[in-house]
Amino acid sequence: MRPDAAVRQMEYVIAAELDSGEWGHWDEQLYGDxxxxxAxxxxxxxxxxxxxxxxxxxTAGSRxxxxxxxxHTRHVLDGRPLTDGGEK
Structure with missing residues (x-):
């Protein structure tokens, strides 16, 4: 998957899940990075x-x-599950 395709997927997720459906430059930059x-x-x-x-x-109501x-990006790359914020 290309990064731009992944960003579009996030745009669809936000539009489908949040009532506001707002998507802007900030979102595109944040998820794009x-x-x-x-990649x-x-x-x-x-x-x-x-x-x-x-x-x-x-889906849980948090943007x-x-x-x-x-x-999330670091945990995906590290292959570690999310924790309560303790030491790695």
Missing amino acids: AFDTL EEGSSEQMTDLIARLRADV PGPEEVER
Whole structure:
């Protein structure tokens, strides 16, 4: 999967899950950076995993901010499950 295709997937997720359906330059940049990182350092499967993780947040009513997106991206790349924020 290409990073731009992954960004479009996130646009569809947000439009489908959130009442506002708002999508802007901020979103495109935020998610684009994460998927660019995965394209350089990871794989298409990891992009799909990141989409699933972010979708879970959006479905739960949370719109992931920069810190959450970065945290999810790092965990996908590291292959570690999310924890309560303790030491790695």
